[in-house]
Amino acid sequence: MTKLRIGLFGRGRLGTAIASEAVEAGTKLAWQAGREGIPPAPVDVAIDASAREAVEAHLAWALDTGTDLVIGTTGWSLPELESRVAGRIGVLVAANFSLTVALMARLALVLGRFAALDPARDPYLLEHHHRLKLDAPSGTAKSLAAALMAGCPRKTEWTLGSAEPHQLSLGVLRAGAEFGTHTVGLDAPAEVLELTHRARSRTPFAQGALAAARWLQGRKGLFSMDDLAADLLDPLFTNLNEGGPPARGARSASPLVLPPGASAPSPDAPSLGGKP
Ligand SMILES: NC(=O)c1ccc[n+]([C@@H]2O[C@H](COP(=O)([O-])OP(=O)(O)OC[C@H]3O[C@@H](n4cnc5c(N)ncnc54)[C@H](OP(=O)(O)O)[C@@H]3O)[C@@H](O)[C@H]2O)c1
Numbered sequence: 001m002t003k004l005r006i007g008l009f010g011r012g013r014l015g016t017a018i019a020s021e022a023v024e025a026g027t028k029l030a031w032q033a034g035r036e037g038i039p040p041a042p043v044d045v046a047i048d049a050s051a052r053e054a055v056e057a058h059l060a061w062a063l064d065t066g067t068d069l070v071i072g073t074t075g076w077s078l079p080e081l082e083s084r085v086a087g088r089i090g091v092l093v094a095a096n097f098s099l100t101v102a103l104m105a106r107l108a109l110v111l112g113r114f115a116a117l118d119p120a121r122d123p124y125l126l127e128h129h130h131r132l133k134l135d136a137p138s139g140t141a142k143s144l145a146a147a148l149m150a151g152c153p154r155k156t157e158w159t160l161g162s163a164e165p166h167q168l169s170l171g172v173l174r175a176g177a178e179f180g181t182h183t184v185g186l187d188a189p190a191e192v193l194e195l196t197h198r199a200r201s202r203t204p205f206a207q208g209a210l211a212a213a214r215w216l217q218g219r220k221g222l223f224s225m226d227d228l229a230a231d232l233l234d235p236l237f238t239n240l241n242e243g244g245p246p247a248r249g250a251r252s253a254s255p256l257v258l259p260p261g262a263s264a265p266s267p268d269a270p271s272l273g274g275k276p
Helices: 013-025 052-065 081-085 099-116 139-151 203-216 225-237
Strands: 005-009 028-033 045-048 068-071 090-093 122-129 157-160 167-174 181-188 191-198 221-224
Touching: 005 013, 013 028, 013 203, 045 052, 045 203, 052 068, 052 081, 068 203, 081 090, 081 221, 090 203, 090 225, 099 122, 099 139, 099 181, 099 191, 099 203, 099 225, 122 139, 139 157, 139 167, 139 181, 203 225, 221 225
Parallel strands: 005 028, 005 045, 045 068, 068 090, 090 221, 122 167, 157 167
Antiparallel strands: 122 181, 181 191
16 A cells, blocks of 8 residues: 655644654655745645644645645634635645544534523633643634534624623633643533543644545545544434444444545534634
8 A cells, every 4th residue: 555645834843743643653754844935745645733824825835736735723714715625625624633522522512502401501611722822712612612602502602701691601721831621511500510621642633633634635625623533423422322332334443544435524513623
């Protein structure tokens, strides 16, 4: 089998983690670029782990060269991304490459639905990242907020800190060396439910970035990590009253080796990624 050739925009914290994971995974890293410019060597898929102001130029390069692009960089917004990409290359946008966070987003949707049943159940969101992270709230926090609000229609927007009844209160902390912690919670008069994801290193992000690159190769259009995760995660939510393992036909192999063709966005899954 031919090795996937990847190019990597970014040689900072995330870029370094992806580069070392690529060696582990037997992926060929053709080049890794910082802000000095784009190396000319063609690759199968490029991964953007750089800075928000660089994403536009990297997308333009990908469109010009017909190279599929995985964008892990957060905090940017590109108008008409979908129509620009349509039919030309594959672009996968992921504010968070962790599959566990994709699962958390589904659970956040359910938490939101549960909150919707009783106005006394107040959903909220907290996130904590290292002090050098530039964007706040994180792209992951925005995706989780979108999932919570999709489940709880009385919450129509998020806000930092004090919230009106129609707003979801979101707390942001930038301190220390934390890789990334997100909590979705529900505060009711007599009880509290919290679900926390905490990354112990950048490894899950690096592994997810490479899985996304493998999955994206040869696909055309705009995708999110949720598209990659759907085959594995959706079966976990069927036959819940029967208990037991995932439904028949569910994929039990590691999502990090999902075969090509394994994509089917869930119709009621919240829109994750794509609009960081
Ligand atoms: N999707 C995920 O799961 C995930 C996980 C973690 C982080 N992130 C995101 O990934 C991005 C990178 O994070 P990081 O912690 O690795 O940042 P970092 O350590 O600051 O590294 C940033 C890299 O971007 C390059 N860069 C900066 N400005 C540039 C420009 N104008 N043009 C081209 N390259 C430029 C830097 O180049 P030089 O080397 O030349 O300085 C450096 O290599 C952030 O947006 C972060 O939020 C995403």
